[in-house]
Amino acid sequence: MKFRVLGAVVAVAAGFSLTSSGGAVAVGNEALTADLDAILADNALKGADVGLVVRDANSGEVIYTRQSGRRSQVASNLKLLTTTTALDLLGPDHRWKTELVSSGTRSGAALNGDLVLRGGGDPTMSRLRYQQLADTLKASGVTTVNGALVVDDTKFDATPYGTGWAWDDEPYSYSAETSALTLSPDAKFSAGTVVVRVKPGAAAGAPAVVTTEPANDHVQVVSTATTGNAGISVQREHGTNRIFVSGSTSVETTALSTVKDPTGLVTSVFQKALQASGITVTGGVKRQKAPAGAAVLATDTSMTLGELVKPLLKDSNNMLAEVLVKTAGGSFTNGVNQLSTKWAGLGVDPNAVEVFDGSGMSRLDQFSPDDLTSVLVKAKTKPWFAAWQASLPVAGVDGTLVNRMKNTPAAGNVKAKTGSLSGVSGLSGYVTTQAGRELVFSVVQNNVLLFNSPRAIEDRIAVRLASEGGAVAPQVQSVPQQRKAPAQERTPVPAKERVDVECSWIGTC
Structure with a gap:
């Protein structure tokens, strides 16, 4: 409540007034307020907990607010916080290394001692790049390892999932284990x-x-x-x-x-890579930390963090987000703590939110639309902002917004992060009005009924904001229900119609 009261005081001081519905409206902009009020009054939201805030992207002035200070689950909207704080903490030029090291000695074509595959947490590693590490070792003249293949994944702790994750999501690619030694089998970096x-x-x-x-x-x-x-x-x-x-x-x-235990998968893949390169390992496989001072024999270096942010945000990649957390601190808990040292610089009070992971998959995460728009406003002051903003999905163009808001004033205009869990939906980002004013907005819906199409609510809000200042404001329409009554027997929902997961997680966008 403290944040909410402060926001109300600032709004009044800046020349805003409060509507009877609890929304704050700039003087002379009652039409926008009335339309947003009408959207949020839709019968589809009956019983739901919805927060919305619209602010000027440059000054931060509040244009509209409805329950925007209330904390709730924000799903993948949390990736806005994770990526911005990681860029501040680690820097956009941060890279991950995967190395072959050894404290053994060379004798002709033999390496006498263990060969260590040391993971640095790179979630983009592939079979081909592991093969290239083996080929580099072979090119140095090694054909026999008189010792063990040691796999070192101790850069991260052994906790595979974030606190508050759903156990029944375990088989699905959007809920893989996080490991310092992993690989991605596809171009979207589906690590693990x-x-x-x-x-x-x-x-x-x-x-x-x-x-x-x-x-x-x-x-x-x-x-x-x-x-x-x-x-x-x-x-x-x-x-x-x-x-x-x-x-x-x-x-x-x-x-x-x-897979269960990505390190084990990498071990198997790298053993095959060594065999394909003609390198024999005589001593089996062990898991342990590489010895201190071991010589580096081969290195693979990842893309930069600044580059990684694009697939992370465009495709709402959970596993890339969790790697940022563990890179920051080695574990989920310490990683979040390390990232939280940068929250204040993005307008977020570390003592007023709850964050347990980087992706927003945890049902224990608690964040507000006010906090999300603070991140959006403060991000504009950062040196990495242009590239980061370009990594957000664009309405009707790419990422998780590719199929949304097409042929509307929001298409090619709205740059925003989506968020989807069962009963949770959100959209937070940037939009430029027809009058040329840049706004930030965040709408977060909790306790929504999925058959009422929560994304349609978000799209109507974004389109209305994009249309502001135009000759004719779009007509506000209610959201059609997808089934007539809750008692109706449930049938499987076609994948392209699901709103409880990001479309990128199930390959429908």
């Missing part, structure tokens, strides 16, 4: 996963051919899939690396599956 590829057999009813990419001995595929048209299900068994594939398909299809 493998691609499961299913090809139809030679005839109807024949067994499907199932493979994983990269090839590894870490996961076990159990397939009953056949050739047909019923569709394919790929599900990893809880707590194991058994991936069950069922159903049928007549066309080649792929799906991502998380």
